[in-house]
Each structure stands twice: as structure tokens, then as C-alpha cells.
Amino acid sequence: xxxxxxxxxxxxxxxxxxxxxxxxxxxxxxxxxxxxxxxxxxxxxxxxxxxxxxxxxxxxxxxxxxxxxxxxxxxxxxxxxxxxxxxxxxxxxxxxxxxxxxxxxxxxxxxxxxxxxxxxxxxxxxxxxxxxxxxxxxxxxxxxxxxxxxxxxxxxxxxxxxxxxxxxxxxxxxxxxxxxxxxxxxxxxxxxxxxxxxxxxxxxxxxxxxxxxxxxxxxxxxxxxxxxxxxxxxxxxxxxxxxxxxxxxxxxxxxxxxxxxxxxxxxxxxxxxxxxxxxxxxxxxxxxxxxxxxxxxxxxxxxxxxxxxxxxxxxxx
Amino acid sequence: xxxxxxxxxxxxxxxxxxxxxxxxxxxxxxxxxxxxxxxxxxxxxxxxxxxxxxxxxxxxxxxx
Numbered sequence: 001x002x003x004x005x006x007x008x009x010x011x012x013x014x015x016x017x018x019x020x021x022x023x024x025x026x027x028x029x030x031x032x033x034x035x036x037x038x039x040x041x042x043x044x045x046x047x048x049x050x051x052x053x054x055x056x057x058x059x060x061x062x063x064x065x066x067x068x069x070x071x072x073x074x075x076x077x078x079x080x081x082x083x084x085x086x087x088x089x090x091x092x093x094x095x096x097x098x099x100x101x102x103x104x105x106x107x108x109x110x111x112x113x114x115x116x117x118x119x120x121x122x123x124x125x126x127x128x129x130x131x132x133x134x135x136x137x138x139x140x141x142x143x144x145x146x147x148x149x150x151x152x153x154x155x156x157x158x159x160x161x162x163x164x165x166x167x168x169x170x171x172x173x174x175x176x177x178x179x180x181x182x183x184x185x186x187x188x189x190x191x192x193x194x195x196x197x198x199x200x201x202x203x204x205x206x207x208x209x210x211x212x213x214x215x216x217x218x219x220x221x222x223x224x225x226x227x228x229x230x231x232x233x234x235x236x237x238x239x240x241x242x243x244x245x246x247x248x249x250x251x252x253x254x255x256x257x258x259x260x261x262x263x264x265x266x267x268x269x270x271x272x273x274x275x276x277x278x279x280x281x282x283x284x285x286x287x288x289x290x291x292x293x294x295x296x297x298x299x300x301x302x303x304x305x306x307x308x309x310x311x312x313x314x315x316x317x
Numbered sequence: 318x319x320x321x322x323x324x325x326x327x328x329x330x331x332x333x334x335x336x337x338x339x340x341x342x343x344x345x346x347x348x349x350x351x352x353x354x355x356x357x358x359x360x361x362x363x364x365x366x367x368x369x370x371x372x373x374x375x376x377x378x379x380x381x
Contacts, residue, residue: 014334016334053351116352
């Protein structure tokens with residue numbers, strides 16, 4: 001690379017898409033979906049315009065925390081293949097710009113959500129952004145292999161915020177939706193860490209496979225999958241659940257535990273030989289697993305909307 | 318020649334940024350406007366002392 005081309009690269013101004021990328025649109029999609037489900041399944045109805053505006057605020061807040069995360073983690077993103085093409089390490093966006101965008105959008109999204117809906121929803125959104133950007137990114141991520149166990153809370157808040165938008169409160173239903181994502185996060189990310197181990201080693205991030213080795217990580221994935229099953233099935237017996245969710249959750253959790261059991265019995269040698277096929281399958285399935293649980297809740301809500309109530313269905317919680 | 322092309326690319330990137338920001342601001346204004354209309358047209362306070370007291374809403378509530 002000649003000097004002149006380096007200069008041209010360094011002064012390259014960002015285009016709009018680079019800023020959009022800063023907001024982690026793929027993570028945003030899951031946030032929008034889970035927040036929308038939390039809002040829709042709540043017993044109170046919200047005017048569609050207010051609901052849309054609220055979900056937009058939650059999405060922008062999540063994006064803002066993504067921008068703050070990219071600003072803070074630019075140094076490690078640069079050395080990991082998965083993240084090296086992000087806007088800051090690839091030189092398309094300046095770190096200062098990312099920080100400014102992250103802070104501005106954080107402030108706007110929280111204030112607007114508070115004005116559009118209620119203070120609890122806004123407070124939860126503010127706490128989520130703080131938790132992801134400060135507690136997870138700045139503190140836990142580089143310090144402890146429990147980083148994603150605790151940091152998972154940030155990703156688990158959106159359905160609770162959606163619920164708070166509709167009800168103005170917290171309920172056992174929203175707590176269970178929180179718990180579902182919270183306990184799902186460690187096995188999901190550890191499956192990824194198993195086949196991306198070299199990346200995390202190079203970046204010096206203490207992910208479970210780096211610090212405790214593969215065997216221990218595989219055992220922990222199984223433990224969390226087993227712990228997750230009752231939590232994921234429990235919403236079936238609340239007022240937002242029903243037999244369809246119950247059936248779906250039963251099948252999904254059986255597959256999840258079975259998959260985790262399979263992983264726990266694989267040795268590193270077998271995994272390497274198969275190019276981590278089972279681990280990659282489990283990671284992919286974990287995304288579908290979470291998505292379908294929320295789809296199940298949506299179906300139950302739609303049936304209730306059509307006036308179909310399961311009169312004999314036990315609501316325990 | 319190269320200098321011209323560089324300039325042109327820079328302008329294209331700036332244009333994309335300006336148009337994008339314009340759309341974002343437009344959407345923001347539209348959202349605030351729409352939510353305002355919705356909130357203002359919803360049944361409001363039944364308390365006669367409240368600034369947003371709505372006698373027809375209170376009456377409708379009473380007849381139900």
C-alpha cells in the first residue's frame with residue numbers, strides 16, 4: 001500500500017450505511033421482535049401508533065448501546081476475524097463519531113420512550129443501555145468468563161420493556177420472558193465460542209473455552225440447557241401461555257437438551273475432525289429455539305384476540 | 318483525473334449521509350406528530366380540575 005492510498009483511506013468519510021451498521025442491525029432485529037412480543041402479549045391494549053413509536057425507541061436504544069460497544073471494543077474487534085470488518089476497525093467510522101452517535105441516540109431513545117409511554121419503560125431502557133455498554137462491554141467482557149452469563153441480562157430486557165410499555169409494570173409473565181433469554185444466552189454464546197475459540201484467544205477475551213477449556217464448556221452448556229427447560233416451559237402456565245405454547249416449548253426444549261447432551265459427549269478431537277459441525281448446528285438451532293418460543297407466545301395472543309380462550313387450561317403462575 | 322474521481326466519491330458519500338439524516342429527521346418529526354395526535358385525541362382526564370379534563374369522556378364513563 002502506498003502512502004497516498006493510506007492517506008485516502010484514513011480520511012475516508014463515512015456514508016450513511018456505515019452509521020447504520022454501527023447500530024448492529026442484526027441484533028436490533030431480535031430486540032425489535034422480542035420487545036414487540038412483550039408488548040403484544042400484555043393484557044392491556046396500546047394504540048398501534050404509540051406501540052410502533054415505543055418499539056422504534058427500544059430499537060434505537062439497543063442500536064445506541066451497540067454503537068457504544070463498538071466504540072469501546074474497537075481494539076479487540078480489530079484482531080477478531082468475525083468483527084474485523086466492523087465500521088471502526090475497518091476505518092469507515094471514526095471512534096469519536098461512534099461515541100457521539102451512541103450517546104446521542106441513547107439519550108433521545110430513553111427520553112422519547114418516557115414521553116411516549118411511561119417512566120418505568122424508559123427507566124428499563126436506560127438501565128439496559130447502561131448494562132450493555134458499561135457493565136458488560138467495559139467491565140465484565142474482558143475480566144471474567146461469566147461475562148455473557150451476567151451480560152445476557154442486557155439482551156433479556158427488551159420483552160420486559162415491551163410489557164412495561166403496555167402495562168406500566170412488571171409481572172411474572174415479563175419476568176419469565178426475561179429469564180428465558182437470560183438463561184438461553186450462555187449456552188448460545190458458548191456454542192459459538194467453541195468454534196470461534198481462536199478468535200477469542202487472539203483478542204484475549206476470557207470466554208469459557210479459553211479459560212476453562214472445551215470439556216468444562218460443554219458440560220456447562222448442558223447444565224444451562226437443563227436449567228433453561230423448566231423456565232422456558234413455565235410461561236405456558238401463565239395468562240399469556242396455553243397448550244400451543246406448551247407443546248412447542250416441550251418439543252424445542254427436548255431438542256435443545258438433546259443437542260446439548262450430544263455436545264457434552266463430544267471430544268475436542270472429534271469436533272475438530274468434523275469442523276465443529278454439531279456445535280455450529282447447535283448455535284444455529286439456539287437462535288431458532290428462542291425465536292419459536294416467542295412465536296408461540298404470539299400465536300397464543302392471536303388466539304385470545306380472536307376470542308379463543310382455553311377455559312380448562314391451568315394458569316398456575 | 319484521479320483527484321476528480323476522489324472528489325466525486327467523497328461527494329457521493331456525503332450525499333448519502335445527508336439524505337439519510339434528512340430521512341431520519343423526517344421520520345422523527347412524523348413519529349412525534351403522530352403520537353401527539355393520538356394522545357390528544359384519546360379520552361382524557363375525568364377530573365374536572367385537570368387541564369386535560371374531557372367532559373364527554375367522563376359522561377360516557379358514567380353511563381356505562
